[in-house]
Amino acid sequence: MARELRLNAFAMNCVGHQSQGLWRHPRDQSPNYKHTSHWVELAKLLERGRFDALFLADVVGVYDVYGGSPDAALREAVQVPTNDPLLIIPSMADVTNHLAFAATVNLSHEPPLPFARRMSSLDHMTDGRIGWNIVTGYLDSGAKGAGAAKQVTHDIRYDIAEEFMAIQYGFWEGSWQDDALRCDRDAGVFTDPAKVHRVVHDGEYFHVNGVHLCEPSPQRTPVLYQAGSSSKGTAFAARHAECVFVGGNSQSKMASDVAKLRALALEAGRDRSEILVFALVTVITAATDAEAEAKFEDYKQYASTTGALTLMGGWTGIDFSKPELVAATAATSNAIEGAAAAFTSGGPGAHRDVESIGRAVALGGGGPVLVGGPQRIADQLEAWAETADLDGFNLAYAVMPETFVDVVDHLVPELQRRGLLKTDYAPGTYREKLFGRGPRLGDNHPAAASRQMWARQPD
Ligand SMILES: Cc1cc2nc3c(=O)[nH]c(=O)nc-3n(C[C@H](O)[C@H](O)[C@H](O)COP(=O)(O)O)c2cc1C
Numbered sequence: 001m002a003r004e005l006r007l008n009a010f011a012m013n014c015v016g017h018q019s020q021g022l023w024r025h026p027r028d029q030s031p032n033y034k035h036t037s038h039w040v041e042l043a044k045l046l047e048r049g050r051f052d053a054l055f056l057a058d059v060v061g062v063y064d065v066y067g068g069s070p071d072a073a074l075r076e077a078v079q080v081p082t083n084d085p086l087l088i089i090p091s092m093a094d095v096t097n098h099l100a101f102a103a104t105v106n107l108s109h110e111p112p113l114p115f116a117r118r119m120s121s122l123d124h125m126t127d128g129r130i131g132w133n134i135v136t137g138y139l140d141s142g143a144k145g146a147g148a149a150k151q152v153t154h155d156i157r158y159d160i161a162e163e164f165m166a167i168q169y170g171f172w173e174g175s176w177q178d179d180a181l182r183c184d185r186d187a188g189v190f191t192d193p194a195k196v197h198r199v200v201h202d203g204e205y206f207h208v209n210g211v212h213l214c215e216p217s218p219q220r221t222p223v224l225y226q227a228g229s230s231s232k233g234t235a236f237a238a239r240h241a242e243c244v245f246v247g248g249n250s251q252s253k254m255a256s257d258v259a260k261l262r263a264l265a266l267e268a269g270r271d272r273s274e275i276l277v278f279a280l281v282t283v284i285t286a287a288t289d290a291e292a293e294a295k296f297e298d299y300k301q302y303a304s305t306t307g308a309l310t311l312m313g314g315w316t317g318i319d320f321s322k323p324e325l326v327a328a329t330a331a332t333s334n335a336i337e338g339a340a341a342a343f344t345s346g347g348p349g350a351h352r353d354v355e356s357i358g359r360a361v362a363l364g365g366g367g368p369v370l371v372g373g374p375q376r377i378a379d380q381l382e383a384w385a386e387t388a389d390l391d392g393f394n395l396a397y398a399v400m401p402e403t404f405v406d407v408v409d410h411l412v413p414e415l416q417r418r419g420l421l422k423t424d425y426a427p428g429t430y431r432e433k434l435f436g437r438g439p440r441l442g443d444n445h446p447a448a449a450s451r452q453m454w455a456r457q458p459d
Pocket of ligand 1: 056057058059060104106134135136137138154226227228229230231232233234245246247280335336337338
C-alpha cells in the first residue's frame, strides 16, 4: 500500500537559498525576504497545500571559502544577506492554524538557557507548532563571528552537542513540573517553588546551574530535526532526532544511509515509527510535462555556477576557485564530512571538473531536481520514498514563491488523489500531527531522563 507522504517547504530567511542565481529571474520574489508579508503569504499558501511544515535553514556566517573572501557570496547573494529565522515565525503562526515551523539553529553559538527560553517562547506562541533542526555548523566564518579563534573540529562539535542536548532536556522537560503553575489569586501563589527545579550540569564543555525561565510549553521539547550524515552525525540523529533530513542524488545510496540510521535508532531503543526521514528535492512542475520542461529550461538560464561553487565551498571547506587543490583540501576539511568526502582523491566527485560541479549544484543545491507534470512527479516521489524508505520530502524552491505555488496548484491535488497526501490536518501540536501520539517526547527518548528531576527534593 502506498505510504502517506509528508511535505515540508525548505526555505531560508535570505535571498538565494539552494538555487544560486535564480534571484535574477524576473518572477522571483525572494529579495522580499525582509518583509513580514512575504512570509505570511507563503505560510498561508503552504497551509492551503497541506504542507506539514516550513523548514527554515540557517547559517550564522558568510560563505568565504571561495576565493578566500566573502566577495562572491555578497555579490551573488549566496545565503547572505540573511535574517534571523526565528523572528518571522510568530507572524506566520498568527495567520495559520496547523502549519508547523522547523527552524535551524546552530547550537555551537548558543548559550544554553537563553536558547531554551527562545524555543519555549516559540512553542508557546505557536501553540506547539515548533521544531528545531539541530546543527553544529560548518563555517569557520561563523565561529569567528561568534568570538572563537576558529571552528572546533568536526567530531568534537557533536560531543559538545551531546552535552548541550542534556542541558536543554533539563530545562525543557525537567525544570518545571506539570503542576508547578498554580496561578492562585487567593493564595498569592503564581508558581509553586517546590515544583521548579534547578538544572545543574558540570560537564566537559558546559557548567550550568539555572532554573528554566518559561513555564511548560505545549510540546516542552520542540520536535527535533537533524541533518548530519557523518558517522558521528548519524549516531547523534539515531539517539535524538525525531525527523531526519537527508540529501543526495542516488536512491540506492540514500536507501543504505537511511537503513543505517534506522538500524542505529533501533539499537538505541527507538522503533521505526519514531523517526521520520525527509529527503531534499526540488520540484519544477506545471499542468503538463511539456510546460514543466519549458519552465526548467527558462530557469536554467539564470542559474549561477560561481554562486553554486561559493555555496559548495562553505559546505565542503574546499576553495573551488583553485581546482588544482580540490582533492588535497577535501582530505583535510573540517566542514560537512560527507560533502567534502565526495571530492577526496577516491571520492565520486574527484574526477569532475569544477565547472560541471557548479552546474550540477546551481539549481537545487545538488539534490534531485524533478521536472514534469503532476503524474510524472508523483510517480518519481513515490519511487524515491519506496526505494529509500522515506516518510516525506523537504521541497526546495527555484523561484520564490512560484515553485511552491506550482506544487500546491498542480502536484498536491495529484498526491491527494493517490492517497499519498492528507486532505486535512490532524488536530494537535506538531508532534501529535506527525506521530499521532501525545504532545511530549516518549519515555524511551533520552529527554525523558530529565523528568526524574521531579522525584528529587525541591531546590
Ligand atoms: C540536507 C541538509 C541540510 C542542512 N541544513 C543546514 C542548515 O540549514 N544550517 C546548518 O548550519 N547546517 C545544515 N546542514 C548541516 C548539518 O546539519 C551538519 O551540521 C553537517 O552536515 C555536518 O555534519 P555531518 O558531517 O555529520 O554531516 C544541513 C545538512 C544537510 C545534509
